Amino acid sequence: MGHREDLLEGAQRCLLAKGFARTTARDIVKESGTNLASIGYHYGSKDSLLAQAYIALVEGMGDAFEGQGEAGLTAAPGSVERFQEVWSNIIATMREPGSVWRLSVEIIAMGDQLPEVRDHLVIAQREAGRGLIPLLMGGREEGVPDGTADTLGMFYVTLxxxxxxxYTFxxxxxxxxxxLTEGLRQVIAAAGPS
Known part of the structure; x- marks a missing residue:
């Protein structure tokens, strides 16, 4: 593994242990066994590295969203039952001690103080929505049109x-x-046939 990968993994461990605000470049260097110059060379800045490390941590949650083995997704894509299965799996990741999701709350609260991190994550939100759509509706992430990512995908990201x-509070x-599923059923019933 090269310095780039070592830095990313070291930054992930630092984020989980200390969060965004308390992680220093020296912490990352110590954790990764690299040097300070490597951060600038490979990532441009500490904040850019931290943003990419966070995105990698979130992307690593994808398997947990789908469930494993017997707990895998069984309901038909697009069904209310599939909605409940997927959100049950997502919520299970929020209940874990040291959940990666607490970092999201930190970025929301401190976004103005960490503008480079926030800017990277704003871009990543659209892709997060694009990734949630196939879990819930079926299909492939590559096949999700931008308009759907900007509407249905952002609906899921907002939820x-x-x-x-x-869960953090x-x-x-x-x-x-x-x-959540019962709430969705009530919204569907109130909307009536279109």
């Missing part, structure tokens, strides 16, 4: 951001997948 905030009162 996820709200859940992250609620008080996991005891945050909604489960069953409650």
């Amino acid at each position: 996820m951001t709200g859940l992250i905030a609620q 008080d996991p005891r009162t945050a909604p489960g997948a069953e409650q």
Whole structure:
């Protein structure tokens, strides 16, 4: 493994241990076994490296969203049952101690103080929505048109951001997948046939 990969993995470990604001370039260097100059050479800045490390951590959650083995997704894509399965899996990642999602709350709260990190993550949001659509609706990520990523994808990202905030604030009162699904059923019923 080269310095670029070592830095990314070291930055991921630092983020999980210290978060964005408390992680220094020296922490990353110590954790990765590299040198300060490598950060600038490979990533441009510490904040750019941290943003890419966070994105890599989130991308690594994809398998957990799908579930594993018997717990894998079984309901038909686009169904209310599939909605409940996927959100149940996503919520399970939020309940884990040391959840990566607490970093999202930090970036929301400190976005103005970490503008380079925020700017990278703003770009990544659209792709996050594009990635959630196939989980819930079927199909392939590459086949999701930009317009769908900007509407349905951002709907899912907004729902996820709200859940992250609620689970970070008080996991005891945050909604489960069953409650979200019942809420969705009520919205569908109220909308009536189109």
